[in-house]
Amino acid sequence: MPRTHLVTGAASGIGRATAALLRARGHTVIGADLKGSDICADLSTPKGRGELVLGARELTGGGLDTVIACAGIARFDPLTVKVNHFGAVxxxxxxxxxLAAGTDPRAVVIGSIDSVHPADPAIVEAALAGDEETAVAAARAAVDRGEGHLVYSSSKAAVSRWVRRAAPTADWAGAGIPLNAVAPGVVLTTMTRPMLDDPEMRLLVERSVPMPLHGHARPEQIAPLVAWLTSPENTHVTGQIVFADGGADAVLRGDGTW
Structure with missing residues (x-):
């Protein structure tokens, strides 16, 4: 049966690949991005987040079957926390x-293998407390002391922990809405291409995200997992951070499951 999906970050990367796959399967997809989409909104700002919700209500008549939060950036900048955590949440x-008004509702957010890398506790705890001002200040402090690389991993750790906390609650599981995160390894997108084109950066990336199974992924290889998690077939998978990382998590953390 055709379903109605809303995909943020739909203009590029995993968001675009997921939207294309769902449309090819006969579903309705409402895309959201900064520009060139059904809903144009800046998820780094409260105004843009409100515009997303308002636009979704207007385009759907008040009901959605799935929400797929793909919008994200990777910068050594506090904006990363604003988009990746606060925009996604x-x-x-x-x-x-x-979603509660939809049929077999499902939700997914795109996390990252970077969620298992070192993070800045001040950023993560402020994000989980919903304190955007403090989280942004902590991210700015990390950049100022030369630890800007922690901003991205912190943003993904925070949103992954938020999924774990929210998924079993009355608002989500209690309402029959599975909520999960997909955590890719290195995906070949316009966001990662500059790093991979630089020999020194590529070596650093491959050391920090070893992917023994098939190497780096294309967005089209992540989309089917997202599609399944948001399908009616997924009746019991919730609160999970599903790694689609070519084995990176297993290499980095060994046989430790938590």
Missing amino acids: ATLEGLRPL
Whole structure:
């Protein structure tokens, strides 16, 4: 049966690949991005987050079957926390009432293998407390002391922990809405291409994210997992950070499961 999906970050990368796959399967997809989409909104700002919710209500008549939060950036900049954590959480929380009115509702956010890398506790704890001002200040402090690389991993660690906390609650599991994260390894996108084109950066990336199974992924190889997690077939998978990382998590953490 055709379903109605909303995909943020739909203009590029995993978001674009997922939207294309779902449309090819006969579903309706509402895309959201900074520009060139059905809903144009800046998820780094409260205004843009509100515009996303308002636009979704207007385009759907008040009901959605799935929300797929793919919008994200990777910069040594506090903006990364605003988009990757606060933008994603606002998307999921803001659209949850529309999911509750949908059929077999499902939700997924794109995390990252970087969520298992070192993070800045000050950024993560402020993000989980919903304190955007403090989280941004902590991210700025990390950049100022030369640890800007922690901003991205912290943003992904925070949103992954938020999924674990939110998924079993009355608003999500209690309402019959599975909520999960997909955590890719290195994906070949416009965001990662500059790093991979630099020999020194590529070596650093491959050391920090070893992918023994098939190497780096294309967005089209991540999309089917996202599609399944948001399908009616997924009845019991919730609160999970599903690694689609070519084995990187197993290499980095060995046989430790938590």
